[in-house]
Amino acid sequence: MKKITQLALTLLLGVFTTQSFAKEKAQVPTAEPPPMQQQTEAKKVALNPNLVNINTASAAEIQDKLVGIGAKKAQAILEYREKNGKFLNIEQLTEVSGIGKATLEKNRDRIVLE
Secondary structure, eight states: OHHHHHHHHHHHHHHHHHHHHHHHHHHSOOOOOOOOSSOOHHHHHHHOTTOEETTTOOHHHHHHHSTTOOHHHHHHHHHHHHHHOSOSSGGGGGGSTTOOHHHHHHHGGGEEOO
16 A cells, blocks of 8 residues: 555655746747848948948949049959859959959958848
8 A cells, every 4th residue: 555655755746847838938038030130231231331341332432432543444344243253252352453452351341241
């Protein structure tokens, strides 16, 4: 009889523990999705008017937004983009004739890719 009583108590304890855990789990609020780690490039450009997307900007926009880039270099960027496709990284800009590392560094914080 003692073993049956112990077994019954063990089963009851298990049931109560399971129910308690289920209730506790149900009361835990679901976590909010984490905030976006990075804004999309389009949002960055919208928030900072000095940024320019060199994969979509016109020659006039490039000339206006980038330091040391005149009409000739801006047109060269467009021609490079038309010939080779979108820029995959900012450093690729140095492959455009007339744009060196110094010009790239002056403008690094102004350039976005999309």
